[in-house]
Amino acid sequence: MPFRRRQFLGLTLSAPFALHLKPALAAARADVSREVLLTWHKLILELVRHTATYMPPVAARGFAYIGVTAHEALASGNPALHSLAGQLTDLSPLPTRGEGAFDEPCVLHAALNAAVLELFANTGPTGQRAMEKMGEIMGRTARDGMATDVVDRSVAHGQAIAAHILAWAATDGGAVVENMGFPHDYTPGTNPQDWAPTSAIRLQQAPLLPAWGGNRPFAVPDMAALDAPPPPAYDEAAGSAFHGFAAEVVETAKALTDEQKLIARFWSDDAMLTPTPAGHWISIVMQIADRDALPVEVISSTLAKLGVAQADAFISCWSTKFRYNLLRPVTYIKRHIDPAWEPLLITPPFPEYTSGHSTQSGAASTVLTSIFGDSFAFDDATHEDEGLPVRSFASFEAAAEEAAMSRLYGGIHFRFGNEAGLVQGRAVGAFAAALRTEA
Amino acid sequence: MMRAGLLILALAGPVLAEPALPTFTEETASAGITTPFEGDWEYMVGGGVATFDCSGDGFPELFLSGGAGPSALYLNRSPKGGALAFEKTGAVSLDAVLGAYPLDIDSDGVMDLVVLRLGENRLLRGLGDCRFEDATQAWGFDGGDAWSTAFAAIWEKGQTWPTLAVGNYVDRKEEAFPWGSCTDNWLHRPGVGSEANRFAAPLALTPSHCALSMLFTDWNRSGHPSLRVSNDREYYKGGQEQMWHLEPGQPPRLYTEKDDGWKRLRIWGMGIASADVNLDGYPDYYLTSMADNKLQVLKDPASGKPDFADIAFKSGITAHRPYTGGDLNPSTAWHPQFADVNNDGLLDLFVAKGNVAQMPDFAAKDPNNLLLGQGDGTFVEAGDRAGVASFGIARGAQVVDFNLDGLLDLVVVNRWEPAQLWRQTGALAGGWVQVRLQQDNVNRDAIGSVVEIRRGDKVERHEIVSGGGHVSGSVGWLHFGLGAAETVELRVIWPDGTADDWLTLPARSFQILRPGQTAKEWPGD
Numbered sequence: 001m002p003f004r005r006r007q008f009l010g011l012t013l014s015a016p017f018a019l020h021l022k023p024a025l026a027a028a029r030a031d032v033s034r035e036v037l038l039t040w041h042k043l044i045l046e047l048v049r050h051t052a053t054y055m056p057p058v059a060a061r062g063f064a065y066i067g068v069t070a071h072e073a074l075a076s077g078n079p080a081l082h083s084l085a086g087q088l089t090d091l092s093p094l095p096t097r098g099e100g101a102f103d104e105p106c107v108l109h110a111a112l113n114a115a116v117l118e119l120f121a122n123t124g125p126t127g128q129r130a131m132e133k134m135g136e137i138m139g140r141t142a143r144d145g146m147a148t149d150v151v152d153r154s155v156a157h158g159q160a161i162a163a164h165i166l167a168w169a170a171t172d173g174g175a176v177v178e179n180m181g182f183p184h185d186y187t188p189g190t191n192p193q194d195w196a197p198t199s200a201i202r203l204q205q206a207p208l209l210p211a212w213g214g215n216r217p218f219a220v221p222d223m224a225a226l227d228a229p230p231p232p233a234y235d236e237a238a239g240s241a242f243h244g245f246a247a248e249v250v251e252t253a254k255a256l257t258d259e260q261k262l263i264a265r266f267w268s269d270d271a272m273l274t275p276t277p278a279g280h281w282i283s284i285v286m287q288i289a290d291r292d293a294l295p296v297e298v299i300s301s302t303l304a305k306l307g308v309a310q311a312d313a314f315i316s317c318w319s320t321k322f323r324y325n326l327l328r329p330v331t332y333i334k335r336h337i338d339p340a341w342e343p344l345l346i347t348p349p350f351p352e353y354t355s356g357h358s359t360q361s362g363a364a365s366t367v368l369t370s371i372f373g374d375s376f377a378f379d380d381a382t383h384e385d386e387g388l389p390v391r392s393f394a395s396f397e398a399a400a401e402e403a404a405m406s407r408l409y410g411g412i413h414f415r416f417g418n419e420a421g422l423v424q425g426r427a428v429g430a431f432a433a434a435l436r437t438e439a
Numbered sequence: 440m441m442r443a444g445l446l447i448l449a450l451a452g453p454v455l456a457e458p459a460l461p462t463f464t465e466e467t468a469s470a471g472i473t474t475p476f477e478g479d480w481e482y483m484v485g486g487g488v489a490t491f492d493c494s495g496d497g498f499p500e501l502f503l504s505g506g507a508g509p510s511a512l513y514l515n516r517s518p519k520g521g522a523l524a525f526e527k528t529g530a531v532s533l534d535a536v537l538g539a540y541p542l543d544i545d546s547d548g549v550m551d552l553v554v555l556r557l558g559e560n561r562l563l564r565g566l567g568d569c570r571f572e573d574a575t576q577a578w579g580f581d582g583g584d585a586w587s588t589a590f591a592a593i594w595e596k597g598q599t600w601p602t603l604a605v606g607n608y609v610d611r612k613e614e615a616f617p618w619g620s621c622t623d624n625w626l627h628r629p630g631v632g633s634e635a636n637r638f639a640a641p642l643a644l645t646p647s648h649c650a651l652s653m654l655f656t657d658w659n660r661s662g663h664p665s666l667r668v669s670n671d672r673e674y675y676k677g678g679q680e681q682m683w684h685l686e687p688g689q690p691p692r693l694y695t696e697k698d699d700g701w702k703r704l705r706i707w708g709m710g711i712a713s714a715d716v717n718l719d720g721y722p723d724y725y726l727t728s729m730a731d732n733k734l735q736v737l738k739d740p741a742s743g744k745p746d747f748a749d750i751a752f753k754s755g756i757t758a759h760r761p762y763t764g765g766d767l768n769p770s771t772a773w774h775p776q777f778a779d780v781n782n783d784g785l786l787d788l789f790v791a792k793g794n795v796a797q798m799p800d801f802a803a804k805d806p807n808n809l810l811l812g813q814g815d816g817t818f819v820e821a822g823d824r825a826g827v828a829s830f831g832i833a834r835g836a837q838v839v840d841f842n843l844d845g846l847l848d849l850v851v852v853n854r855w856e857p858a859q860l861w862r863q864t865g866a867l868a869g870g871w872v873q874v875r876l877q878q879d880n881v882n883r884d885a886i887g888s889v890v891e892i893r894r895g896d897k898v899e900r901h902e903i904v905s906g907g908g909h910v911s912g913s914v915g916w917l918h919f920g921l922g923a924a925e926t927v928e929l930r931v932i933w934p935d936g937t938a939d940d941w942l943t944l945p946a947r948s949f950q951i952l953r954p955g956q957t958a959k960e961w962p963g964d
Contacts, residue, residue: 042616052769052801124797125479125483130614179760180800201752203731387676
């Protein structure tokens, strides 16, 4: 299905506004809403990197709640949009607007401001300062020229939307993350195929967030039904299938081209050094929104669906990871092939199967393909300020497949973990893609 | 003073029993220390202390940064071996001070002071009797206008004037998006020709990645120290830990993965401490961060590549979370310093700890560490038992013998509370020696020299540096614990590479060492 920009424009211009604005003014206010939405997300991409709680699964959860907040703030005043209440697990109908005029940018800003302050409450002094400044700057932008009573009413409504979402978020099992997600007490497995710590970092001798797979999903009704099949039978014998997968990691590492090294680093998306894998896909949407001047409603519903898909993908993947508790390539290779072997990338501190980045990329590409079409080309400059070049993709699917393959190049996943992750993620993403955001 | 043969008394060997426990008594209030490190966001890093003797009595004075409040110079009035006592003066009362390092810049034998600030950095020329004048302009020093948070100094080969490296933090004017706004670090080299005894315009050490510690160190014993820079990953984009080549007469050149085998490491770099912990003859580096800290040792010195292994975990020295106080969140570490605190002949490590401020993902009650070396490459925590496990929000520090009794004392700068001062008061069985390096003409305090100590069949190397830590430094007596040994076999390799003969010095003595001369005991007759 090709991307239909006309359809999106139609959505925007046909949407009634509570202020009954003339089309030109309505378009101007929509531009302000768009600026509010994108600027807050620009900050969120930074805050994710600078809040120690925000390991990749936690970051995906945060993006999902922010995305749903923005969509619901807009949907509450636009009959062309459809609420996600009743579609997302345990999300009850949101506060409705009362009498009087409302201003969309003010509603949206107030909702985002409140949600971000709460979801990123653990960020450091610089993040706190940035949130405060953003609140001031975007608040000024939103209310500029608006009547005080309209502003006050709109802000109150936006805050009520956020409060509703935050109350819902508080009960999903992922609201409290301690010790950066690493349990204080952990009993390692005793089977030879069990995950073992891969670093000399004391904090990471226990795996990240072992209970995350039990969190409440957003859109998937039955997570167990999406679980990946068991990985290949564990075997230490040379010539066995499992040994062959490990040998492939070694051989791949030996023959890496500069392009493959670049791909590995491009999708590395390390926690606390980047916006994380989920943030990478959020960044892709923001770049497309900027390039194609997407209407605010399209951006917000896309971010909501994408956030939901990625958050559910991490829940599903983490459930699988701790069901099979499979060791990482570096552990197997050091034990059975080459004690001195080191991967290109730093191995993440949790079990291998399935690949988290593959799972959430599969989910993300499924959602984005459902919105923009299956041959939607785009450039990705997410890591340009880290010194990594822009990469171009012919489709979201192509990007997801490269992301999955990057984990093999990086030496941190077996091929089967990446492939199963993509399949798992696509299945998860289908539920988010099916969410109805338009009336 | 004694000249030594090559093999004399073997010093105490490795100690595998429980290390001797030092006992510290806090004397902050009784000693008259009242200076806190004040300020909010722009003072979340910094908070340094400098110790040096400016009165000529051999006892180290204390200069405390005050952040948004005034800095203060405290004159040491402690009696030898007695309770610590300081007299606060207004001699160096500056605002916006983040840290300081003593350095005899003009080599006149009177200590000067490098003051790092939020805004213009200052060079203060010592006039004697603990009086100072601002020599920033007179020495051609461009103090800039930045958030200066790291410093190191060296006399490059053939120079009569030092080279200063200044590390800078984020662009403080960026409010909503400060990340990625790391400002340039500077290298202030001497001028040329008639300008040789003043500073040339600074060179930008581009790329810069928000340095919080810098150290000139001869990591490969090439005779040409390189500049290590520890950077805060919270703010850089595309950054990492760094090291710069500094060849005489050549522009600084960054070590790279491609050309030098430099390995990328990205941490919340806050402080560097250097010592030859594994006794392989090469300096090792303790890098403070948040959660786990690093102890880097060269993997293969013969390879010539700066490829380091992190052995903090197996050394029991990660200091990744509080060990007392009940807060189980990860720690935030700042000033690290190796020293033999219990005089058993083994290096120990002090680490100042404190939350950045209101970061709930990290420990709010974060005690300082005192990790005692056990002689087998491992360390054991003793901060609480020794009495220095403060829950103040610590930043800079110095481990120094303030009352010249041979037992190291401790000063720690805290945010919003007065710096804390501890005197070591327990009885330790181990002996010690303290030496002061002195040269004529240039680089009077012999920055860049190496003190070697022979203990049995091992030679322990100590680089004498100006820099590192967290915006804190000292010049003065160099303390070495001796354990049960009654003498120490020691020699100095001076900054020009000249190695003196081995000396045998008596335990429990202060010695002045000069190139090519016999040691002179202090105080003399």
